[in-house]
Amino acid sequence: MESKTGVVLLNMGGPDSLEAIQPFLYNLFSDHDIIRIPRPIQKPVAWLISRIRAKKTRHYYEVMGGKSPQREQTEEQAKELQKLLGEGYRVVVAMRYWHPFTEEALKELFKEDIERIVLLPMYPQFSTTTTGSSFNEFYRVYQRRNYPQVPVLEIRSYHNHPEYIRAMVENIKENLPNWKGFFFLFTAHSLPIYVIEEGDPYKEQTEETVRLIMEHFPGVEHALGYQSKVGPVKWLEPMTDKLIEELARKGVKNLCVIPVSFVCEHSETLYELDVQYRQLAESLGVDNFVRIPTLRTHPTFIKALRDIVESSLKPEQSSFLTS
Numbered sequence: 199m200e201s202k203t204g205v206v207l208l209n210m211g212g213p214d215s216l217e218a219i220q221p222f223l224y225n226l227f228s229d230h231d232i233i234r235i236p237r238p239i240q241k242p243v244a245w246l247i248s249r250i251r252a253k254k255t256r257h258y259y260e261v262m263g264g265k266s267p268q269r270e271q272t273e274e275q276a277k278e279l280q281k282l283l284g285e286g287y288r289v290v291v292a293m294r295y296w297h298p299f300t301e302e303a304l305k306e307l308f309k310e311d312i313e314r315i316v317l318l319p320m321y322p323q324f325s326t327t328t329t330g331s332s333f334n335e336f337y338r339v340y341q342r343r344n345y346p347q348v349p350v351l352e353i354r355s356y357h358n359h360p361e362y363i364r365a366m367v368e369n370i371k372e373n374l375p376n377w378k379g380f381f382f383l384f385t386a387h388s389l390p391i392y393v394i395e396e397g398d399p400y401k402e403q404t405e406e407t408v409r410l411i412m413e414h415f416p417g418v419e420h421a422l423g424y425q426s427k428v429g430p431v432k433w434l435e436p437m438t439d440k441l442i443e444e445l446a447r448k449g450v451k452n453l454c455v456i457p458v459s460f461v462c463e464h465s466e467t468l469y470e471l472d473v474q475y476r477q478l479a480e481s482l483g484v485d486n487f488v489r490i491p492t493l494r495t496h497p498t499f500i501k502a503l504r505d506i507v508e509s510s511l512k513p514e515q516s517s518f519l520t521s
C-alpha cells in the first residue's frame with residue numbers, strides 16, 4: 199500500500215437532530231478553550247447552560263429543517279478537495295463538538311498507510327477558541343491512541359491567501375453582479391474582548407481579509423460588524439444588528455451582507471442573517487437586502503485549499519503556517 203498524506207478538515211460541527219442540540223451545546227460549553235468557566239465547575243455549569251440555551255436555540259434549528267447543515271457541507275468540501283488533491287492524499291473531517299469527532303476521523307484516516315498529517319481548519323482566521331481548540335483536541339486524541347506517530351503540520355490561517363481572497367471576490371460578484379450601488383456589510387463571529395487582549399489575532403486577521411477583498415471593489419462603502427455574542431462578558435463590537443439599524447437610519451437602501459468567518463452555512467447565517475437581520479433591515483426601510491452565500495464548494499475556494507495544503511508541504515513557501 200502506497201503511503202499517503204492525511205488531510206484533516208477541522209470544523210465546529212452542529213447538531214444533526216433536535217435531540218442533539220443539548221449534548222452538542224454541552225460539549226461546546228465544556229471546552230475550556232472556547233469558554234472559560236473555572237475548571238472544577240465547568241462541566242456542571244456546562245450542563246446547566248446547555249439545558250437553558252437548547253430551549254432558546256431549538257427554534258433556529260427547526261427553521262433550518264431540524265438540524266445544522268454543517269456536517270453535510272463540510273463533507274462536500276472534503277470530497278471536492280479529495281478530487282483535486284488526488285491519490286496521494288486522504289481527506290477526512292474532524293468536528294470539535296459533534297459527529298464525526300476527531301476519534302472517528304483518525305479511525306478513518308489510519309485505514310490507510312499515512313506518512314504525515316496536515317491539519318486544515320475551516321476557519322480562515324485564527325482564533326484560540328476555534329482553530330486553537332481543534333488543534334488541542336486533535337493532539338489529545340491522537341496521543342491517547344496507538345496510531346503510528348507521524349509528523350503533523352498545522353495550517354493556522356489563510357485569511358490573506360490570494361486564492362482565498364479571489365474566491366471571496368468571485369463569489370460576491372457572481373451573487374451580486376450589480377454590486378456598484380450597494381453598501382457592503384461584512385459580518386464575522388464575535389469573540390470575548392479578553393481573548394483579543396490575550397493576543398488572539400482573529401480581529402486583526404478579519405480586518406485584513408476585509409481590506410484585501412475591498413481592493414477589488416473601488417468606491418464601495420463598507421463596514422465590519424460582529425454577530426452572535428453569547429453570555430454576559432464584553433464581546434468585540436460593533437454588533438452587526440446595531441450597524442444595520444444605523445445604516446438603515448442613514449438611508450442605506452441597498453445592503454449586501456457578507457459573512458467572513460464562516461465557509462459553510464449554519465444557524466448564524468441561515469437564521470440570524472437570513473431571518474432575524476433581514477426582517478430588521480426590511481422593517482427599517484432597506485429595499486434590497488442581499489446575503490452572500492458562504493463559499494462551500496466554490497471551485498476557486500477548493501483550489502485555494504489545495505494550494506494551501508500543497509504549499510504547507512514545502513515549508514519555505516508557507517508563510518501562512520504562522521498566524
Ligand SMILES: C=CC1=C(C)c2cc3[nH]c(cc4nc(cc5[nH]c(cc1n2)c(C)c5CCC(=O)O)C(CCC(=O)O)=C4C)c(C)c3C=C
Pocket residue numbers: 210211212213223226232233251255266267268321325327328387388389390400428459460463464465466
Ligand atoms: C461561548 C462562546 C463562544 C465563542 C467564543 C465562539 C466563537 C466562535 N464561534 C464560531 C463559529 C460558530 N459558532 C457556532 C455556534 C455556536 N457558538 C457558540 C459559542 C461561542 N462561539 C454557541 C453557544 C453556538 C451554538 C449555537 C448557539 O447556541 O448560538 C456555529 C454554528 C454551529 C451550527 O449550528 O452549525 C459556528 C459556525 C467562530 C468562527 C468563533 C470565533 C472566532
Ligand SMILES: [Fe+2]
Pocket residue numbers: 387
Ligand atoms: Fe460560536
Ligand SMILES: [Fe+2]
Pocket residue numbers: 387426466
Ligand atoms: Fe455562535
